[in-house]
Amino acid sequence: MEHPIILQMQGITKIFPGVRALDDVTLEVHRGTILSICGENGAGKSTLMKVLSGVYPHGTYEGKIIYMGEEVTFKDIKESEHAGIAIIHQELAMVPELSVTENIFLGNEIIKRGLIDWDAQRVHTVEVLKKVGLTVDPDTLIKHLGVGQQQLVEIAKALSKNVKLLILDEPTSALNEADSANLLELMRGLKDLDITCIMISHKLNEIAAISDAVTVIRDGRTVETYAVEAGQVDEDRIIRAMVGRSIENRFPVHVSKPGEVIFEVTDWRVEDPNNPGRLVCKNSNFNVRAGEIVGFAGLMGAGRTELMRSIFGHNYGIYLGGSIKIKGKEIHVNSVASAIRQGIAYVPEDRKNLGLNLLNSIRITTVSANLKGILRGGLLDLDKEYEVAEEYRRSLRVKTQSVDRGVATLSGGNQQKVVLGKWMFTGPDVLILDEPTRGIDVGAKYEIYRLIHELADHGKAVIIVSSELPELIGITDRIYTIFEGEITGMIDSKEAQQENLMKMMTSNSGS
Amino acid sequence: MIYIKKIFGDKLQDYTMVLALVALAIIFNIISGGKMITSSNFQNLISGNAYVMVLAIGMMMVIVIGQIDLSVGSVAGFSGMVMAIAVRDLGLTWWVGVLLSLAVGATIGAWQGFWLAKLGIPGFITTLGGMMIFRGGVIWISRSISVPAPRELKIFGAGHLPEWGPAFTGMNNSTLLLGIIAITAFAFTQLRKHNRSKKTKELWPVLVRIALVSVVIGYLTWIFGTGRPGTSFPVPGLILVVLVLIYHTITTRTTFGRHIYAVGGNKSAAALSGVNVQKTYFLTMLNMSFLAALAGIMFVGRSNAAGPSDGIGWELDAIASVFIGGAAVSGGVGTIIATMVGGLVMTVLNSGLMLMGVGADRTQVIKGLVLLAAVGIDVFNKKEGRQSIIGRLFPAKSK
Numbered sequence: 001m002e003h004p005i006i007l008q009m010q011g012i013t014k015i016f017p018g019v020r021a022l023d024d025v026t027l028e029v030h031r032g033t034i035l036s037i038c039g040e041n042g043a044g045k046s047t048l049m050k051v052l053s054g055v056y057p058h059g060t061y062e063g064k065i066i067y068m069g070e071e072v073t074f075k076d077i078k079e080s081e082h083a084g085i086a087i088i089h090q091e092l093a094m095v096p097e098l099s100v101t102e103n104i105f106l107g108n109e110i111i112k113r114g115l116i117d118w119d120a121q122r123v124h125t126v127e128v129l130k131k132v133g134l135t136v137d138p139d140t141l142i143k144h145l146g147v148g149q150q151q152l153v154e155i156a157k158a159l160s161k162n163v164k165l166l167i168l169d170e171p172t173s174a175l176n177e178a179d180s181a182n183l184l185e186l187m188r189g190l191k192d193l194d195i196t197c198i199m200i201s202h203k204l205n206e207i208a209a210i211s212d213a214v215t216v217i218r219d220g221r222t223v224e225t226y227a228v229e230a231g232q233v234d235e236d237r238i239i240r241a242m243v244g245r246s247i248e249n250r251f252p253v254h255v256s257k258p259g260e261v262i263f264e265v266t267d268w269r270v271e272d273p274n275n276p277g278r279l280v281c282k283n284s285n286f287n288v289r290a291g292e293i294v295g296f297a298g299l300m301g302a303g304r305t306e307l308m309r310s311i312f313g314h315n316y317g318i319y320l321g322g323s324i325k326i327k328g329k330e331i332h333v334n335s336v337a338s339a340i341r342q343g344i345a346y347v348p349e350d351r352k353n354l355g356l357n358l359l360n361s362i363r364i365t366t367v368s369a370n371l372k373g374i375l376r377g378g379l380l381d382l383d384k385e386y387e388v389a390e391e392y393r394r395s396l397r398v399k400t401q402s403v404d405r406g407v408a409t410l411s412g413g414n415q416q417k418v419v420l421g422k423w424m425f426t427g428p429d430v431l432i433l434d435e436p437t438r439g440i441d442v443g444a445k446y447e448i449y450r451l452i453h454e455l456a457d458h459g460k461a462v463i464i465v466s467s468e469l470p471e472l473i474g475i476t477d478r479i480y481t482i483f484e485g486e487i488t489g490m491i492d493s494k495e496a497q498q499e500n501l502m503k504m505m506t507s508n509s510g511s
Numbered sequence: 512m513i514y515i516k517k518i519f520g521d522k523l524q525d526y527t528m529v530l531a532l533v534a535l536a537i538i539f540n541i542i543s544g545g546k547m548i549t550s551s552n553f554q555n556l557i558s559g560n561a562y563v564m565v566l567a568i569g570m571m572m573v574i575v576i577g578q579i580d581l582s583v584g585s586v587a588g589f590s591g592m593v594m595a596i597a598v599r600d601l602g603l604t605w606w607v608g609v610l611l612s613l614a615v616g617a618t619i620g621a622w623q624g625f626w627l628a629k630l631g632i633p634g635f636i637t638t639l640g641g642m643m644i645f646r647g648g649v650i651w652i653s654r655s656i657s658v659p660a661p662r663e664l665k666i667f668g669a670g671h672l673p674e675w676g677p678a679f680t681g682m683n684n685s686t687l688l689l690g691i692i693a694i695t696a697f698a699f700t701q702l703r704k705h706n707r708s709k710k711t712k713e714l715w716p717v718l719v720r721i722a723l724v725s726v727v728i729g730y731l732t733w734i735f736g737t738g739r740p741g742t743s744f745p746v747p748g749l750i751l752v753v754l755v756l757i758y759h760t761i762t763t764r765t766t767f768g769r770h771i772y773a774v775g776g777n778k779s780a781a782a783l784s785g786v787n788v789q790k791t792y793f794l795t796m797l798n799m800s801f802l803a804a805l806a807g808i809m810f811v812g813r814s815n816a817a818g819p820s821d822g823i824g825w826e827l828d829a830i831a832s833v834f835i836g837g838a839a840v841s842g843g844v845g846t847i848i849a850t851m852v853g854g855l856v857m858t859v860l861n862s863g864l865m866l867m868g869v870g871a872d873r874t875q876v877i878k879g880l881v882l883l884a885a886v887g888i889d890v891f892n893k894k895e896g897r898q899s900i901i902g903r904l905f906p907a908k909s910k
Binding site: 312313315335336337339340341346348353354355356357358359360364368369371372375378379380382383422 | 781
């Protein structure tokens with residue numbers, strides 16, 4: 001590679017009380033290229049980036065950082081920013097009530113005679129927005145932009161500070177396919193502006209698509225680093241390096257034995273609560289058999305989550321019509337509580353904000369959707385609660401010292417197991433899992449898949465909503481596709497491929 | 512250290528406030544030359560502050576759901592006045608007046624709950640409105656003049672338990688009986704708990720715990736029981752103890768209690784777990800105003816009359832007790848017992864400063880500082896405990 005080296009991190013070791021977070025990590029980035037850093041949750045990727053950007057100041061870690069040919073000793077983020085290093089975090093850090101311009105210049109305002117020079121700021125904003133390919137009015141409020149656009153504004157903000165090295169932490173985790181593709185394209189384009197990118201990502205297909213080099217970190221150590229040809233990355237090699245063992249199959253083998261149809265939704269219609277007259281579900285019809293795993297594919301905003309939450313006791317939108325049958329009997333679900341009582345469980349996509357009360361312990365979480373299950377003489381039986389929580393901890397193999405620990409102390413995969421346990425304890429016939437493996441690392445995903453298969457083997461009807469098509473194809477029996485609130489087709493998973501699914505997800509011509 | 516943990520449980524920082532309370536009492540006792548820890552002072556302390564602690568019970572639940580109730584002082588004053596006027600002008604029996612007053616409290620609570628739960632107006636605004644409305648209401652219906660209260664109420668506000676039985680005990684036998692009941696109940700529940708968890712747990716920490724608590728209760732029984740003849744553990748204190756037991760059970764052992772914490776911790780997650788968030792809001796607000804009416808009645812009984820300015824500033828004392836007791840401003844965290852300890856800290860502080868002859872002005876300043884310090888220490892404690900961030904990043908390696 002003829003590109004000169006822009007950054008070298010040598011022998012970086014960072015010790016927290018009792019934990020060696022980084023252990024002699026070495027990293028090299030060539031100017032004007034894209035380096036992907038892969039590793040499981042907790043491998044030390046984020047810590048490494050915090051060392052680089054000065055969040056952990058010089059002196060709190062061992063090792064050397066050589067940037068643009070000189071050793072640097074950043075004391076805080078301001079210094080690293082000044083040197084042209086910018087981080088874009090997973091959770092976007094913007095003020096929703098302020099305009100694009102105001103956000104881009106927040107903390108960095110152009111001042112003329114003691115006052116903000118709005119004209120100069122606006123002109124400059126239009127310039128950087130053009131660089132990221134965003135055509136919005138600079139006076140638009142951030143809250144009126146989509147997540148994808150907000151991401152672009154964040155990058156524009158970095159560009160406005162003359163960034164030379166851009167670090168993106170899971171940049172596409174909140175984006176839909178189209179926005180993700182757009183962002184990756186933009187990153188490629190940044191190379192021409194002589195901007196170097198470091199991308200932290202879980203998504204192997206993205207890493208494969210744009211990286212010039214890959215560094216894999218595991219347990220705080222660099223496992224391997226190698227240059228790759230964009231588009232020709234061996235995904236299995238990365239996975240092997242990440243988990244430290246080979247995963248033969250990313251999806252467990254499973255033969256399902258579907259029985260009778262036990263869940264049937266007919267002519268389900270829902271109106272958008274914020275947009276009267278607009279239907280988010282247009283006459284949806286589908287069914288699931290006992291012991292069957294059915295997937296729902298669709299682009300973000302297609303109405304998958306809305307459909308499921310509406311079925312789950314009208315938790316979303318305005319119900320206009322439609323019926324649900326469980327085991328052949330029509331049921332009426334006008335509240336979440338009644339939906340739970342009649343055998344429906346829904347695991348939401350956003351675990352931290354919708355799925356869990358992070359203040360709670362594992363044991364309180366486990367029983368929280370079925371308190372009736374531990375009532376004795378009108379009072380909660382706390383011994384029973386402990387037994388139930390222990391039982392699910394054991395059977396779901398949740399890694400924790402005790403069920404009295406807070407759920408906030410668990411990793412994403414273990415949190416998801418606790419959430420699954422919580423819903424299994426409600427004794428459902430139908431389990432709806434919305435993005436069940438989001439934010440979970442590769443090894444833990446495999447375990448979640450196995451649990452899903454076990455649920456089906458126990459005769460439950462399982463519905464999976466997912467944005468990851470390989471996942472849907474890998475673990476489901478049938479897949480429905482949704483486009484703009486309409487079910488556009490159904491396909492056997494054995495015949496499903498990303499291409500034909502994509503086609504069904506993006507047009508209402510049907511299959 | 513391990514032994515101490517076995518006796519008191521793993522979370523020793525939970526006892527910070529209890530230690531502070533004991534330390535305060537002892538320090539004031541020394542400075543005031545032994546005037547703090549006396550029978551009459553403790554009796555006054557309890558009967559003179561029970562009504563604020565009753566408010567604090569309801570306020571704890573309101574704060575746990577992530578709201579605040581500023582109207583409790585006005586509601587207490589208004590309900591008390593309604594009772595006094597009804598008894599005087601309509602000639603109702605005293606207990607009908609009490610029931611009427613409690614019903615008025617519950618109705619006001621339903622009204623505020625309606626604004627919060629159905630219309631989604633934040634509790635701060637709803638109850639700020641209530642604070643003005645019912646303060647105005649009290650002054651209006653009383654024409655700004657105090658109304659005498661039925662004499663029968665005195666017992667609830669400042670009464671003592673009867674004297675009976677043999678004299679050789681040297682103390683008020685009602686109080687002694689209460690003490691014995693308390694010790695027996697504590698020992699019984701501890702032993703039963705121990706029996707249920709047969710495995711692993713040793714017996715001796717349980718016995719030590721029972722012995723320690725028995726000594727404490729015994730000591731308190733002796734103090735409360737050996738006052739002037741005719742005095743005992745005060746009746747308002749007894750009402751408070753009963754309420755604490757009821758509400759402790761509600762918050763820790765009932766579905767409704769769990770729902771309060773669920774709603775306060777994460778509203779959306781609670782809704783998706785089948786919790787009726789609106790109903791929880793509604794009932795919590797209703798309960799608060801009901802307790803406010805009860806507090807109002809207790810106060811009227813104590814002062815023999817309902818006055819137009821009864822209840823001014825009570826909401827602040829109640830809120831302070833809850834926060835000194837470690838509740839979180841953002842909701843989801845707080846317990847009845849800790850709130851009571853918080854309330855007692857305020858009470859002991861008041862009483863101690865008064866015994867030292869510190870004026871009301873400086874007392875106010877000190878109470879403000881204590882509130883800040885208590886919450887500050889709490890926040891600091893939680894930050895220290897946040898090593899879990901590292902634990903979260905490296906779950907496998909940390910142990």
